[in-house]
Amino acid sequence: MSELKNIDWSHLAFDYVKTDYNVRCAFDGSKWGDIQVSDSEYINLHMAASCLQYGQEIFEGQKAFRGKDGKVRLFRIEENCKRIQDSARGLMMEPIETEKFIEMAEKVIKLNARFIPPYGSGSSLYLRPLEIGVTPRVGVRSATDYLMLIFATPVGNYFAQGFTTCKVVIYREYDRAAPCGTGRWKVGGNYAGGLRATERAKQHGYSAALFLDPKEKKYLDECGPANFFIIEGDRYITPKSNSILPSITNMSLQQIAKDMGLKVECRPVPVEELAQADEAAECGTAAVATPISEVYDYDNDIHYVISKDGKPGPVVTELYHRLQAIQKGEAPDVHGWMREIDV
Template sequence: MENIEWSTLSFGYKKTDFNVRTYYRNGAWGNLEVSDSEYLQVHMASTGLHYGQEAFEGLKAYRGKDGKIRLFRWEENAKRMINSARGILMAEVPVELFKEAIFKVVKLNEKFVPPYGSGASLYIRPLLFGSGPEVGVNPSKEYTFMVFVTPVGPYFKGGVKPVNMLICRKYDRAAPHGTGTYKVGGNYAASLRAIVEAREEGYANSLFLDAREKKYIDECGPANFFGIKGNHYVTPKSDSILPSITNKSIITIAESMGMTTERRKIAVDELSEFDETGACGTAAVISPIGKIIDPETNKIYEYCRNGEPGPVQMKLYRKLVDIQTGDAPDEFGWISIVE
């Protein structure tokens, strides 16, 4: 195993030994190639660079107490990447090729999978983009699919802490009937000003509203939003948010614990009715929200008044993390072992 200070690692890029790549040309994917270079040679007229034909995924590998490496629901990421490819007219990466690529790249970089108990994990980043030249606005005829990995530290160092969010009324991340439901780079470019401005004002992230009416909660930076009222879990239903695999998993866990769940529009006004709120996604699993500030009305919605994350979301968090690391039985069939 690499000699790395795992617990202090950030959620950032760290070089590993290998990545894998394959190219789509003349209507077919080629064989998977292994590379030790951190660079790609890209055509200067590629559609990925000019017209944003680019999609990515993010998932993690965890080492269990038994030393085995576990992947969490990778098939969901494969399916979502196919959906993203369809959304912006790229060649689709078949599920089998996606599987071969992620299992291979994890195995090749096995020594970078952090030890059990460190809170760190190996982040897996599949990337698909149009690599053929076009000058007119057209989908590319050639595509590159590659996967790299990088070890990342625990999101919350020293325990899960509530974070504050700023409602964004100045910018939209995604348009109704636009590309918000795909994991494509353009959505992230569109969100950067809002996220950086929120951070500069001391908030963890920006809480986006629906672009049409600015009335409903959409997404929480690069994560889905949820609210909890008693034994009830609610998360936004919207055509412009990314279907989070973490959120879907939390809903299954919540129901298995006897909670009721609902996907529906959540009006900003309803924020005052929740006992707990949070953001969920692969990076942090769950980020409990302490306060939400609306810059238009100056309203402050406050949760976790004692500075501690809400008990219901912590129960959901614990169960999900325990399944991911193998501490709890894989009762929903979400785990694949990298042999």
């Protein structure tokens, strides 16, 4: 396939760009069907579908990279599959079969190969798998029929400024998810629930809202649509609670941190511990590892200044570059995270 013309690969936003094809697979109440290829950007959906009435909707985010050697690799697809299966079980939906999910992901990459950004551009091909309940429902109960769909789009950095520091803010009047709710699953409603806090944060000049635990408002939770971690000396510390999405990027950074000789702690992190942090970052498929220079506790009018010079710290910088090097084929994939795609 020829490369797309008129795309400035180095200046892509993190936004939707139309590509050639998406792939779909339906569950009819008894089994998953064959994978279908579509060039339509639209879904024919019943107005009473359970995804619209009662929020039976889950999704994933993952990336494919064109490496230094020209090969295309997909990052930790098996972990994304495990997580969407877990999300499905959490919302009483039908989990997709592992082999079928991976086949769909590989197929959508191959079908849209001309949209995979070139090595060195700083961009990647983003995959968005989603599963929705399509059975018409008026009574509150789970669907029997489901649609799994994966589309792909080339994206740049989630934050337009690239790898540089940002500032975030804490508002105690907002929750991202309930204490024993859907926070640990990748559900669209969790993100909708955080939009008001995020918009307010941006109006106040911050990149994101840092949410606290929804039960006691004492511990750090998620940072906007991403996980959060701090560096204290030789320790990589990330919050733990039932309302935090288990981030595959965070999991990977923890392993890299161990490879660097750091001690990894996953535990409740009190807000006040920010005063002891040497570095901080939000992390996820989109954000990768974005350094945080300051956290403002709005309700208590406390500024936790983490980076005195406003620049990324050495540990977060090293973590970021090591992960990127593995994804782009610049460093050995010693943990077997990358799946090579023959395009």
